[in-house]
Amino acid sequence: MPKPADSGSRVLICDLDGTLLAVNSFKVWVLYWLFWGWLRPGFFLAWSRPIVLRLIGQLNRWEMKVALLDSYCAFESQLPDVLRRGFPRFVFLFRRRRLCRVLLGYPYQFQTRILATAAPRLYADAVARSFGIKAVVASDRERGVWVETMGEEKWRTVRSLWEGNGSMPECCLVTDHYEDLPLSMRCRVTMLVRPNKITLQRFEEAGITPLEWPQGIRRFLEDSIE
Template sequence: MKIRVLVVDLDGTLYATNTFRQFIKYVWIRSIMNVDIILSFQLLFLIIMRLIRIIGHAELKFYFLSFIANRSYIDKSDFVSSLCIYKRNIMVLQSQKYNLKVLATAAPEIYSRIIAKEQGFDVCIATKNPNLRYHKEYENSKENKKENVLSYLKTKGLDSVDLLITDHVDDLPLIKISKRNIIVNPNIRFEKMLQALEIDYKVANYG
């Protein structure tokens, strides 16, 4: 039986929100509720460092996840439940046509894996928990995301993506190698870029 691969993005695609920003808010509130003053100040410091552009988005993610490690009061399942209002009904996920379904995201795996399991994905490829020092390949985004997806497919004896669903230009490396693409709520600039590259795609509009 031929294995057909479906790859779906998370933020702005499967969910109509940036889940990582929602997670920062969730953890911030929980740190205050649990009078975790150290973590509260660490998070505030990180946010300020990001706002004044001393650190990038990927570095923010790395240090944020480092700081919240071993905080037992942070309930990832409860956080995922809080996101239900943002969940989109992407009909192709119910299709039997695709027998390997991959959730591929730059969001942290500590909650993305829970989402993947609940939504019936076979695997979740996401940003892993921090290990040692920060490095530019840390975040599962852009070219890194493409390489990580291809590396996983290789372990299954596969070498291609049959359908990619995403909303973000950061997924252009994956878009270029996918046989078919569905772009969620693209802006004009994104569409012009795809057209200039002569990439075939369909548009899915969600509210």
């Protein structure tokens, strides 16, 4: 994973699902391979099973996610390369165009940009490249166990990017969900993208006053360089 710039740089941290993308990329990924999986019957059966088990209540959300990730890894080499490479390009079509143009279109604003997502690294790195982002925090397998980068785990993983590379600089966060509160608490300024009522309530309870897209974008950019 590319390391961020030195600790004196301005850092933009962006969530993916619901923020840079208007959709949940993992759900789109699941449907994408349900649609194309029939090309490899063995994969299609392995891919469908945890989804069915989740629908009938035999698996919880995380158990289903792990089963799907394991199934994909087991069959990845057998899946058509054009489809594997095609998913990041496909999901990129659901980007919030105006938000991406404002935040990512001016490289001088932020010397370092990080995609911090709970989406799996299996496709997150490629999606990040579509946005022109090199540093990625994503759910990954560690010592044979899948670790989901949500909440405190996302914050710890972001912080680890600066280990041995100076102290962590002041960061600016863009997200849509209260699950990123642990990260927001350590950031200079936070902007919420189409948050729901629960998210707004959780931020208020935490004593954080975030800016909101699109009204707060000018203030967000000004606060990031003060």
